[in-house]
Amino acid sequence: MANERLKALEDTEKEIASVLQCAGNIVLELSKDKPNGSFLDRQLVQFQTSVNRVENELTSQIRYLTQVATGQPHEGSTYSARKDCQMALNRAEYAKVKLGELGRTCEVMLEQQQQQQQQQT
Amino acid sequence: MTTQRVLPQSKETLLQNYNKRLKDDIKSILDNLTEIVKTAKIEDETQVSRATQAEQDHYEMHVRAANIVRAGESLMKLVSDLKQFLILNDFPSVNEAINLQNQQLRSLQEECDKKLTSLRDEIAVDLYELEEEYYSSRYK
Numbered sequence: 539m540a541n542e543r544l545k546a547l548e549d550t551e552k553e554i555a556s557v558l559q560c561a562g563n564i565v566l567e568l569s570k571d572k573p574n575g576s577f578l579d580r581q582l583v584q585f586q587t588s589v590n591r592v593e594n595e596l597t598s599q600i601r602y603l604t605q606v607a608t609g610q611p612h613e614g615s616t617y618s619a620r621k622d623c624q625m626a627l628n629r630a631e632y633a634k635v636k637l638g639e640l641g642r643t644c645e646v647m648l649e650q651q652q653q654q655q656q657q658q659t
Numbered sequence: 660m661t662t663q664r665v666l667p668q669s670k671e672t673l674l675q676n677y678n679k680r681l682k683d684d685i686k687s688i689l690d691n692l693t694e695i696v697k698t699a700k701i702e703d704e705t706q707v708s709r710a711t712q713a714e715q716d717h718y719e720m721h722v723r724a725a726n727i728v729r730a731g732e733s734l735m736k737l738v739s740d741l742k743q744f745l746i747l748n749d750f751p752s753v754n755e756a757i758n759l760q761n762q763q764l765r766s767l768q769e770e771c772d773k774k775l776t777s778l779r780d781e782i783a784v785d786l787y788e789l790e791e792e793y794y795s796s797r798y799k
Binding site: 626 | 669670678728744
């Protein structure tokens with residue numbers, strides 16, 4: 539939900555750039571000796587569409603914020619779940635270390651046994 | 660949703676300020692572009708000489724173009740401020756993000772503990788045999 543609103547604001551930024559681009563194209567075309575009328579019309583329509591879109595989008599965002607904003611800071615946190623998860627991962631790591639030690643102990647014992655058998659033969 | 664909410668003065672003022680900035684910047688862009696297009700029209704009769712008029716029009720267009728760019732940048736700044744305000748004060752989406760993160764962390768923790776428990780059960784069987792072997796050997 540938050541991502542959609544932020545994405546809409548990013549699209550609005552691109553729309554603002556498009557507004558300036560259209561304005562620049564219009565002025566550039568007017569500076570020519572023989573301006574192309576249809577090109578000017580197209581650019582003007584696009585300019586007006588973009589300006590309306592920017593205004594509507596920003597107005598709706600401000601209206602939404604007027605409805606949901608309180609004066610208070612948000613005090614939610616994920617600390618407890620994060621701590622529990624971290625402890626679970628620590629438990630798993632500890633079990634891995636202990637199993638590793640057990641495995642190494644067994645290997646050492648087996649090697650010693652094999653060496654003794656070889657010495658006897 | 661048309662419920663009347665009492666916002667703190669600072670938040671109310673801030674949002675009104677955002678509205679004002681939006682309207683001013685849009686108005687500035689539209690007015691300045693309109694004036695540039697009007698100025699682009701060549702007049703047959705001018706009060707001053709053509710060269711002076713041309714120079715004046717040139718300067719005016721420069722200033723108005725700069726105004727359009729300034730208004731565009733001001734709109735960009737407004738969008739940036741809105742994004743910041745949204746991240747800090749949009750409680751429904753902050754709550755949703757926190758709940759989602761908590762769910763993911765809890766499910767990871769449960770999966771981890773489940774696997775550890777099944778590992779414990781498997782190793783308990785092998786450990787029984789190892790203990791039998793160890794305590795009946797000469798190394799105990």
